[in-house]
Amino acid sequence: MADDEFGIRAGEVAIPLPEKFDAGVYFIGRIQTPWTRREECPKNARESDAVCTIEVAEPYVAALNGVESCTHLLVLYWMDKSRRDLVLQVPRHYGEQRGTFALRSPARPNPIAASVVTLRQISGNRLSVVGLDCLDGTPLVDIKPYFASTDSVPNAVVGWHKAQRC
């Protein structure tokens, strides 16, 4: 894992990971995006209006019943190219050391990304969505309806990020 593309940078701290997993994940589909190399991916999903395709694997297609009535979805996917042992990171575009849980970096103990997407269309097992920033072929872990009542907090602040932008 410690190759050039996904390696460790000065100021980053890795820990030894447990020898065993505590639970198992099924990949329930794949995500098709225009990006095949990490440096091509948008820095975050709002930077791109590319339409991506979520392809749900056959056994789970019935579980899409009702999803067509949602304007937005919360999509969980598995960042399978990321290292999992970093507790402190120095993201290239910020250049400062921060804890993994203060970042949305794909490198985390459980490399599960959560993205809010706009649903454009469903056709069979394929969902056209806008709002993803992951590599083509990324494994799908979950699809959830996005409820504004519980999921939307317009006035939320990430202090370190706000300070950096001032």
Added chain:
Amino acid sequence: MADDEFGIRAGEVAIPLPEKFDAGVYFIGRIQTPWTRREECPKNARESDAVCTIEVAEPYVAALNGVESCTHLLVLYWMDKSRRDLVLQVPRHYGEQRGTFALRSPARPNPIAASVVTLRQISGNRLSVVGLDCLDGTPLVDIKPYFASTDSVPNAVVGWHKAQRC
């Protein structure tokens, strides 16, 4: 799994799950809540202003650096009491059959819940938060900063839910 409390209801459909997992999850802490039985849990997190405690396991504490500057967090946790094979469900409080991916039910192929919480305080490895609805002792999977710019969509609609309330 098919006991009374977590069993299958009329109108629900289960599928055979794959024989093997595709990836593994580490439990990185535990969540302390006031609820020890499923029927005690709030139906959703906005129904309760109970302060819950997220206890991050020792090896990962450094990863909290910077989290204190966030007003809100996205918390992922593992609903370890839930069955994973339901593709169609009939939630008790709605009484209609819907696909698992149109519901926030804990029963799903990968029983990972995603909740937006308000951060009240951090003390060492313990985070006091408001906005959880899970059982006491639920395993923690991830903590992420909540960015209003990408995570907040105030006008999002879950059509089936809106129709049911009218």
